[in-house]
Amino acid sequence: MIEIVKKRFGLLGRNISYSFSKGYFTEKFSNENFEGCTYENFDIQEITTLPEIIRDNLELKGLSVTIPYKETVIPFLDKLSKKAKKIGAVNTIKVSKKGKLKGYNTDYFGFKKSLKPLLNKSHQRALILGTGGASKGVAFALDELKISYTFVSREAKENAISYEAINASTFENYQIIINSTPVGTSPNIDAFPLIPYEYFTEKHIAYDLIYNPEETQFLKKAKERGAKTKNGLDMLIFQAEKAWKIWNK
Template sequence: MSTVHKKRFGLLGKNISYSFSRGYFAEKFKEGNYDGCSYENFDLAEITSFPEIISNGKEEIKGINVTIPYKEAVIFYLDKLSKKAAKIGAVNTIKITKKGKLKGYNTDYYGFKKSLQPMLKPQHKKALILGTGGASKGVAFALGELGIDYTFVSRNNKDNTIDYSQLNEDVFKHYHIIINCTPVGTSPDIDACPDIPYEYFTSEHIAYDLIYNPAETKFLQQAKEKGAQIKNGLRMLELQAEKSWEIWNK
């Protein structure tokens, strides 16, 4: 009788009981008859506990996804990065090689790019990215590949960044893609939304929210009321998950 070798995969993050990934991969393993494969949450209060997870599961752990708030902090613990992850400066996928080395990739940018492309029209030349965390870096990289200019919106003064207080009708006339890369509006805090002037959305705009729970955030609802095309982060997550699976198994 042949032995089924156990292969463990998982999600690294903080307060991730709500996570999409575990359910998605559990269903994938079941439907595809991937014997011996499991997917679990590595829910850490501090990133400093990450090496312990790896050392405890070194023989079985083959791949890890990374979510908020560790997409940038985890890089310190990796042995190498893919070229694109190095350019982006954030990691959401880790492959454990046969030699036990940890290599970081970014599949967020791929999922975002592929899910945004079908929505694009000639006026979609410039984008506002709400937030400057790890997720926003993958989004910015994807926009760059699509030839779309972008500006970050943040309360932190950095290069290529404007403050929320600077958003007005004139800005909305020039920027026709607005992407929420912050966690504001995630369940259970569904009445919250980024502090932007929603009255300036039009049918020329795309409102994209990386949040997928709830399916229609207050950010999306208010943009939709003004006629904007809307998209939540579910398709992006599905695409990045499949790309992660491809990386782990190649």
């Protein structure tokens, strides 16, 4: 009897029962005959639990990282890729044979690849709603696409405007509006970022990193005004496949 080498992967986050990753990778392992591979959720209340997870799960080869740990995980890692270091957020961890942890960011790759087909020459500037870990990958991708951007935060600060400051002229100046916050994620599907949706036009792109529900209130309201809309599912698939390559290289 041939012994099947077991490889474990997982998702690190808080309140992640809704997550796409476990279902996606479980289906991938089954469809593509990756025998001995498993993917599970590590739903933890504090990031300080990470060293214990690594110690207790010797077959662990890689982790995805989601809200709220994309930034707070960094001090627990042994090494960062160049891009993850520049971005300042990690959503993929490779575990070496010796149990050393290296952090990567594949969010920026997934976002960039999924946004690119929607762009035309008029899309020069973007508003990024939110300033958390997810927003950092978005900003890095926009830099690579040569699209300038401004962050939007609950309170105006050095590198961000407040939600209250958004008006008609903001929408004239910014053609891409990106929701990088969790506002509107299932089960809170009636929630939406507080921006003046009446100023969206057919010249705008509304992009929501959320994928559950498929159409958030943010996207629905923007679509009603003629905007081109996109949810985060393709981004998620692209970043997951990139993570898979990292874990297996």
